[in-house]
Each structure stands twice: as C-alpha cells, then as structure tokens.
Amino acid sequence: xxxxxxxxxxxxxxxxxxxxxxxxxxxxxxxxxxxxxxxxxxxxxxxxxxxxxxxxxxxxxxxxxxxxxxxxxxxxxxxxxxxxxxxxxxxxxxxxxxxxxxxxxxxxxxxxxxxxxxxxxxxxxxxxxxxxxxxxxxxxxxxxxxxxxxxxxxxxxxxxxxxxxxxxxxxxxxxxxxxxxxxxxxxxxxxxxxxxxxxxxxxxxxxxxxxxxxxxxxxxxxxxxxxxxxxxxxxxxxxxxxxxxxxxxxxxxxxxxxxxxxxxxxxxxxxxxxxxxxxxxxxxxxxxxxxxxxxxxxxxxxxxxxxxxxxxxxxxxxxxxxxx
Numbered sequence: 001x002x003x004x005x006x007x008x009x010x011x012x013x014x015x016x017x018x019x020x021x022x023x024x025x026x027x028x029x030x031x032x033x034x035x036x037x038x039x040x041x042x043x044x045x046x047x048x049x050x051x052x053x054x055x056x057x058x059x060x061x062x063x064x065x066x067x068x069x070x071x072x073x074x075x076x077x078x079x080x081x082x083x084x085x086x087x088x089x090x091x092x093x094x095x096x097x098x099x100x101x102x103x104x105x106x107x108x109x110x111x112x113x114x115x116x117x118x119x120x121x122x123x124x125x126x127x128x129x130x131x132x133x134x135x136x137x138x139x140x141x142x143x144x145x146x147x148x149x150x151x152x153x154x155x156x157x158x159x160x161x162x163x164x165x166x167x168x169x170x171x172x173x174x175x176x177x178x179x180x181x182x183x184x185x186x187x188x189x190x191x192x193x194x195x196x197x198x199x200x201x202x203x204x205x206x207x208x209x210x211x212x213x214x215x216x217x218x219x220x221x222x223x224x225x226x227x228x229x230x231x232x233x234x235x236x237x238x239x240x241x242x243x244x245x246x247x248x249x250x251x252x253x254x255x256x257x258x259x260x261x262x263x264x265x266x267x268x269x270x271x272x273x274x275x276x277x278x279x280x281x282x283x284x285x286x287x288x289x290x291x292x293x294x295x296x297x298x299x300x301x302x303x304x305x306x307x308x309x310x311x312x313x314x315x316x317x318x319x320x321x322x323x324x
Contacts, residue, residue, distance in 0.1 A: 027054040028255040031065045033165060034083025034121070034242070035197065041271050046262045053255050061195065062088050062165030069095050069247060076249045079256035082121070082263065085165025086111070086241045087172065089118045091307030096245040099257055101264040111241050111280045118245035119264050120280035122272050124214030125296060126170050126238065128231040129200050129221070134209040141210060143234040144174050148185030156190040157199050157208040160321075162314050164196045165242065170212045171317060172306035173238050177299065180316070187320045204228050216276040219289050223276075230291075238301030239293075241280050 032039045036059050043055050060068070062084045069078065073095065081096070089096070090113070098115040101107075111120025128147075130140045135155070141147055147156060159167035174183055191208070193199065200218065203211040204226035218230040244263050246256045262268055269279040276287045286292060306313075 026052075026252055026255040027056060028252050028259045029056045029077060029079045029250070030058070030082050030259065031069065031078040031080065031247070032057050032059045032082045033062045033065055033085075035059070038083065038272070038275050038277070041275070042263065042268060045267065045271060046259060049262065050258060053258065055259075061163045062168075063163040066092060066095075073249075076247050076251065078247050079250035079252045080244060080246055080259050080263075082244045083242050084244070085169055086118075086120070086243050087169060087303050087306045087310065088165050089113055089243045089245060090303055091310055093117045095248055097248045097250075097253070097256075099246050099260065102261045103264050103266070106266065106281050106283060107264070108280065108282065111243065113243070113245065118243040119260070120241040121244050121263070122216075123239065123241050123278040123280055123293070124166055124169075124216065125232075125240070125278065125293070125298075126166065126173065126212060127215045127218060128233065129203045129211045129213050129218045130229050130231055131203050131206055131209050131227055132229055133227045134206060137229060137231070140231055142231065144177055145182060145235070147174075147189065147210075148182045150189075152210060153189045154191070155209040156186075157202055157211045158186075158190045158192050159196040159199050159212075160192045160194055161317055163194055166196055166214055167212075168310065168314070169238065169240050169306070171313065172309075173301060175309075175313065176302060176305070177235050183317070184320055187317070187324060192321060200228075214277075215290065216278070216287065219276045219287070223289065232291075232296050234297070236297040236299035238303075239298045240301060240303065 039057060066088055093113055096117040098117055100116045101119055107119055128141055161168040161171045199211040200213040200221055202208050204221040215230050218228055221228045246260055250256055269281045269284045272279050273284055273287045278293060
C-alpha cells in the first residue's frame with residue numbers, strides 16, 4: 001500500500017513536470033502603470049501561452065501605485081509592477097525582488113536595475129503635443145524654455161507630477177535644464193490634471209492648444225485623425241525609459257516570474273511597438289510612423305538625481321501649485 005502511494009505520487013509529480021499548463025497554473029496580480037490600451041493586448045497574448053494563469057489587474061498612475069506598494073510592504077497584494085517610470089524604480093529598488101529574466105541579454109545594462117530588480121519596458125520620449133487647428137506650428141513653443149512665455153498662459157495642459165511618472169519626468173527635465181526659475185513660470189502658465197491620458201486627449205479634442213506627453217500618444221492621436229503634431233524641445237528630450245519588476249514578497253512569486261519573462265520577451269516587445277511605443281530591447285523594430293530615436297535631439301538626463309530629488313521636487317512643486 002505504501003509502495004503504491006509512493007508510485008502514485010511519483011507519477012503525479014512526473015505528470016505535473018511534463019504538463020506546462022498544470023505546472024504554470026495560478027494567478028498573478030499586476031499593478032499596471034502602462035495604461036489599459038497597452039495591457040489588453042499584452043494580457044491576451046500572455047493568456048494564450050498560459051491559459052491556466054489568471055490575471056488580475058489594477059490600473060493606476062505611477063505615484064498611486066508606488067504609494068500602494070509601499071503601504072502594503074508588510075503584506076504585499078500585488079505581484080508585478082508594469083510600465084512605471086524608470087526614476088520611480090531607481091528610487092525604490094528595495095521594494096522589488098531580484099530576478100534574472102530569461103532574455104536578460106536582449107537588454108542594455110543601462111535599463112536593468114541593480115541586482116536585476118527591474119527591466120526596461122518602453123521609451124516614452126517626452127514631447128510637446130500641439131493642436132494645429134488652435135495653434136499653427138510656427139506659433140507653437142519650440143523649447144522647454146518657451147513654455148514659460150506669458151503668451152502661452154492658459155493654453156498648456158500638463159499632468160500632475162505627484163500622480164504621474166511621466167509628468168515627474170517632464171518637470172525633472174525642465175529642472176535639470178533650466179532650474180526652478182522656469183518651473184515657476186510653467187506652473188503659472190499651465191493647467192494640471194490628475195491623469196496623463198487627459199493631457200493628450202484634451203489637446204486632440206481642442207480643449208487646449210499645447211500639452212506635454214510621450215510621443216507615442218501623439219502618433220496615436222494623429223493616426224486617429226486628430227489635428228495634432230509633435231514638437232521635440234530644441235534643448236533635447238531625455239532618453240528616459242519605463243520599467244517592470246516583481247514586487248518583493250508578493251503572493252504569487254512563480255506566476256510573477258512567468259509574467260515578467262513574458263513582458264521581457266521579444267513577442268511582448270513587438271506588441272509594445274504596435275502600440276506606437278519605442279521598445280528598449282536591442283532587437284525590437286522601430287514603431288511605424290515614429291521619427292527614429294537617433295534623429296531626435298536628446299540630452300544627458302540624470303535619472304539617479306531625478307530619483308534622489310523626487311520628494312523635495314514634488315514638495316516644492318505642490319507648494320507652487322497651492323500658491324498659484
């Protein structure tokens with residue numbers, strides 16, 4: 001009887017090892033900062049490969065998700081953070097589990113976190129989105145510095161950097177190039193909203209003439225027929241990236257590894273490119289309709305300094321905004 005039980009256990013173990021569907025069952029909780037329009041095709045492709053892994057997703061901004069992860073630190077509820085800004089990861093690596101992805105070598109070391117705590121995802125190069133019906137391009141701002149000009153007061157919409165990782169990247173670039181003197185003028189000129197998507201959507205719909213957003217959003221709006229164009233600041237835009245990582249102590253560590261490996265795969269990055277985003281993988285093609293990254297002027301952006309100064313910068317920004 002004991003021998004039969006042992007044989008039965010051994011057979012079941014062998015069957016489990018031989019069956020990927022059984023071995024890779026479970027659930028994974030994804031905190032998604034990349035937007036639902038990107039998560040949908042990624043999750044559908046993952047589900048085809050791993051139908052027995054249930055995906056739960058929470059969509060929110062970078063600031064909200066990092067606040068949540070830190071608050072849950074003693075009892076994490078999420079497994080993977082997807083598509084959050086590189087600066088935010090750099091400043092919070094202790095919240096993420098070291099894990100060397102299967103396709104580790106496809107990534108430049110510059111977009112991989114210390115001890116493999118995160119991997120680069122896409123490159124949201126920040127640009128000005130201009131509604132060309134409201135403002136001809138020859139009258140639009142050409143630089144970060146122009147955003148402080150009095151003639152643009154009330155015509156600019158931006159996302160609140162306390163809530164959005166890309167918006168924090170925008171103000172960090174302004175600060176590194178021009179300091180707080182310009183930032184004060186920009187705060188006076190712009191309207192700040194809670195969600196990044198509202199910025200490019202409202203410019204496309206003609207609510208505002210000028211906004212700041214990732215260039216992939218501008219291409220998407222133009223493809224949908226909206227009268228928008230991208231203006232890359234003349235001082236340069238930062239070669240920033242967003243990233244993904246496994247939350248330390250999450251409830252489903254093995255499905256989390258499975259999901260992160262998929263997110264880092266070539267197949268996944270081909271999906272990213274189809275949504276007009278620039279991939280950080282060395283072997284990913286450029287998005288159709290995008291200016292080549294090599295043709296865009298960039299500057300030496302210090303993401304470590306942006307991460308280190310984040311708290312102080314946001315406190316000063318909040319003070320300026322409250323006194324507006």
